Amino acid sequence: MEQLHEQLLPDLWHNLATSVILLDKNFIVHYANTSSSELFGLGIKRLIGQSLHATFSHHHIDITRINQYVLKDGVDCQQHRVDVVFIDNRAATLNLHARRVHLLNTTYILMEFRRIDDEVRFDQASNQMHQYHAARTLIRGLAHEIKNPLGGIRGAAQLLQYEGCQSERDQCAELIIEQTDRLTDLVDRLLGPNQLLHKAPCNIHQTLESVIKLSTLDNEHNIKLIKDYDPSIPDINIDQAKIQQVVLNIVRNALQALTQGGNITLTTRIKHRLRRGEKLIKKALLIKIMDNGPGIAPELKDTLFFPMTTNKDGGSGLGLSIAQTLIEQHNGMIDYDSWTGHTEFNIYLPF
Numbered sequence: 001m002e003q004l005h006e007q008l009l010p011d012l013w014h015n016l017a018t019s020v021i022l023l024d025k026n027f028i029v030h031y032a033n034t035s036s037s038e039l040f041g042l043g044i045k046r047l048i049g050q051s052l053h054a055t056f057s058h059h060h061i062d063i064t065r066i067n068q069y070v071l072k073d074g075v076d077c078q079q080h081r082v083d084v085v086f087i088d089n090r091a092a093t094l095n096l097h098a099r100r101v102h103l104l105n106t107t108y109i110l111m112e113f114r115r116i117d118d119e120v121r122f123d124q125a126s127n128q129m130h131q132y133h134a135a136r137t138l139i140r141g142l143a144h145e146i147k148n149p150l151g152g153i154r155g156a157a158q159l160l161q162y163e164g165c166q167s168e169r170d171q172c173a174e175l176i177i178e179q180t181d182r183l184t185d186l187v188d189r190l191l192g193p194n195q196l197l198h199k200a201p202c203n204i205h206q207t208l209e210s211v212i213k214l215s216t217l218d219n220e221h222n223i224k225l226i227k228d229y230d231p232s233i234p235d236i237n238i239d240q241a242k243i244q245q246v247v248l249n250i251v252r253n254a255l256q257a258l259t260q261g262g263n264i265t266l267t268t269r270i271k272h273r274l275r276r277g278e279k280l281i282k283k284a285l286l287i288k289i290m291d292n293g294p295g296i297a298p299e300l301k302d303t304l305f306f307p308m309t310t311n312k313d314g315g316s317g318l319g320l321s322i323a324q325t326l327i328e329q330h331n332g333m334i335d336y337d338s339w340t341g342h343t344e345f346n347i348y349l350p351f
């Protein structure tokens with residue numbers, strides 16, 4: 001067994017796909033596996049004894065953080081998307097993980113590298129693709145929305161040219177005004193809500209009650225609205241009308257999705273320490289709107305919050321886009337999760 005271990009461990013070490021090096025406190029390489037030799041473009045023998053800095057002609061590794069967190073505090077440190085250029089001028093993007101280890105009474109840094117160039121390129125390509133699709137959907141939707149009233153306006157103007165009867169002329173003029181108003185309204189909605197917020201302390205459950213009342217007006221499938229409130233939630237400083245609009249937009253979507261019946265649950269909770277990318281909210285009110293309908297169509301998922309993303313006849317695809325703008329104006333966050341039989345939208349508003 002012992003012998004097996006002795007032979008097995010170096011073999012495993014050198015067969016790892018991850019590049020691993022062992023550094024001392026001065027960032028001198030003491031040990032390296034085959035993967036790291038390939039990554040750095042240096043034979044293992046040349047790598048050992050080198051300073052880590054000397055293996056790059058340029059790098060963005062945050063050495064201060066490694067000194068502080070790893071060596072001093074003993075806390076693991078991860079660095080993502082670190083750009084480096086090796087001494088043979090090859091560029092790479094790496095993820096790095098550093099950990100303090102004690103071996104034979106000496107402190108070392110065990111550093112793992114994973115090359116992510118392909119992932120980065122794939123992400124960029126896929127982002128571009130999504131943006132392209134979103135832009136195309138937007139333009140198609142816009143063209144459709146603009147062409148309809150334009151057709152009406154043109155027809156009315158033509159009639160106006162030859163129409164002698166005053167009442168018919170009045171009708172044409174009315175139609176033109178109606179259709180231009182429709183266009184103005186479209187442009188206004190596209191530009192998004194631009195009024196300033198009127199914030200005041202507000203009881204969120206009263207807001208939700210108003211939404212429930214309003215949504216009973218177009219509840220044609222008798223959908224049950226279930227309340228799951230946390231009664232201990234204090235008043236929160238928000239623009240009540242705007243938050244009501246957001247929740248109403250989302251509840252309406254759920255009502256429209258539940259064509260076979262079902263239920264919608266409105267939940268409120270307090271959440272602590274939420275992080276989304278760069279954004280951190282220490283304490284937030286969560287409003288969760290959940291339905292047990294068919295789920296969001298897969299082809300809409302990537303651009304769900306974009307304007308004109310819709311699969312409804314006569315839908316303008318602006319409901320969620322407006323909701324997102326309003327929540328961002330409140331410095332909050334909105335996200336969703338959906339699969340067959342379940343859709344939930346989560347709104348987080350900072351206290």
Ligand SMILES: Nc1ncnc2c1ncn2[C@@H]1O[C@H](COP(=O)(O)OP(=O)(O)OP(=O)(O)O)[C@@H](O)[C@H]1O
Pocket residue numbers: 249253254257291293294295296297300304309310311312314315316317318319320321343
């Ligand atoms: N709860 C849900 N279940 C299933 N699909 C949903 C749900 N909520 C939203 N969607 C999908 O997301 C799309 C975008 O919603 P959004 O509210 O932005 O636009 P819309 O409802 O299509 O049009 P508008 O709200 O402007 O009248 C909808 O067309 C629908 O396909």
Ligand SMILES: [Mg+2]
Pocket residue numbers: 249252253318319320
């Ligand atoms: Mg909608």
